[in-house]
């Protein structure tokens with residue numbers, strides 16, 4: 001076995017990704033960081049319970065001898081979906097990372113291309129990947145709490161894997177914020193929900209529009225319907241960010257839905273009852289699992305599109 005972790009990172013880079021590897025034991029540092037936030041009661045309890053308790057900080061049973069954690073950044077565009085109502089074409093944005101243009105399976109395949117011939121394997125790690133990316137030196141935090149990778153801005157998806165390949169070294173470092181954020185508050189000013197507070201760096205996740213429009217529960221009354229700008233999630237803090245200047249025009253054309261299809265989706269017709277063609281369009285942008293939020297979110301987003309405030 002002569003493969004070095006640096007060869008793996010170089011291979012990923014040649015495949016269009018960026019990556020770093022740290023010792024597998026660093027997962028416990030991630031756990032300590034979250035625990036510290038819990039102890040200081042900075043995390044909204046419902047958000048924490050529903051979302052962050054899913055993390056697993058020990059190597060998976062199918063790879064107990066894991067030696068490294070490989071964190072990978074995968075560039076992702078915005079996608080423009082087009083709907084049709086009353087004879088008008090209405091563009092609605094699907095933000096980066098929801099559409100898995102190059103799904104996590106592709107990252108895994110790229111890793112296995114070099115690891116498997118040398119007898120190594122990988123298993124997906126369910127960890128706070130931003131924190132891992134920043135500690136590894138792959139990314140920096142922006143004030144909006146998103147991770148910035150040089151050349152990709154925030155337009156990328158993060159995924160982590162455990163491997164039995166030993167890491168070359170331990171590049172672990174304290175989390176860094178982008179220099180630019182020291183005297184910029186563009187994201188904070190753009191967030192109407194107050195999710196990016198003045199008195200602390202940590203996002204108020206329970207205020208984030210995304211937290212609520214990803215959830216099928218009724219939308220809280222304090223959210224103004226005019227804030228919606230995407231089929232799911234939100235683009236405000238990313239589009240307002242000067243650091244994303246070169247990325248924000250990266251929009252790929254996605255499926256176009258006919259007036260009949262738009263009506264069916266707005267009526268909330270179940271996926272089993274939609275025409276095969278419509279389902280295929282939804283699947284092409286990975287929305288097949290969003291049945292419970294699609295009609296509501298589409299209605300909100302089209303309300304904005306009709307007034308010319310969404311899309312490009």
Ligand code: B12
Nearest residue numbers: 095128129146147157158176177201205208210211233234
């Ligand atoms: C839960 C979650 C959410 C929640 C909560 C977000 C949050 N910030 O916690 C909600 C639903 C709101 C959400 C929204 C979005 N999400 Co989200 N989400 C996640 C998830 C599952 C976990 C995030 C997490 O660990 N939160 C816990 C908090 C404690 O961690 P943290 O945000 O890293 O906080 C650290 C910093 O605040 C730091 N810190 C604190 N003080 C200071 C001070 C300084 C100076 C510094 C430098 C650091 C620092 O310490 C904290 C950790 O200890 C990850 C996937 C994953 N497995 O990790 C995706 C993930 C973070 N989301 C992602 C995306 C794309 C989004 C959205 C942009 C989607 C959209 N278009 O609407 C929005 C953006 C909202 C925002 N501005 O952050 C991507 C981010 C990619 C990137 N480029 O960074 C991820 C990584 C998914 C993925 N696989 O790519 N998300």
